[in-house]
Amino acid sequence: MVESRPNTPSSLAPLYEVPGGAASLYETIADCPRCPLARTRTRTVPGSGPLPCDLVFVGEGPGQREDELGLPFVGRSGQFLDELLGSIGRSRQDVYVTNVVKCRPPGNRDPEPVEIGACRDYLDQQLALARPTVVATLGRYSMARWFPGERISDIHGRERQFEGRWVIPMYHPAAALRNGSLRAVMKADFARIPDLLEAAAS
């Protein structure tokens, strides 16, 4: 536990819409003191989108813009995520988007295991509320939760079933912004999602 009070009073948090059934979880996250990121965040970034939701995306952690606004994927990675969603006929309004850590790691460094561990049950609770058919992981930190020890270059776009739902590992949109050849790879991986949703529905 972090001893000093986090610098995010809950009055700063609710810029976002709280989906049905998630009010107490979002309040708990807004005041979360569980790890050192509580000392450096501006706002917590619990997630966006409706709950329940058939399609959930799990990224890594908030960046600077997300920390300012309390919303996930609002920067350049978010723009590419929106483009990818559009390519499968979906939009932010009908998907749930969250991260493995709900507070910004300073300087956008990678999240530490202790920080991911502290946030783990928040993600569990979000998945319980979402009851998704498909979870798409964005980047290696969310991938590691379901596919520990595997390499994204080996398994991206190859779904597996976990507890009755599909989990499909994807590159992080920021990787495609750095390496343009991954844009087409990500588009092809996203194109699998409608089939997975359809297969589950029929």
Ligand code: URA
């Ligand atoms: N990258 C992430 O992994 N999550 C965000 O919310 C923004 C950028």
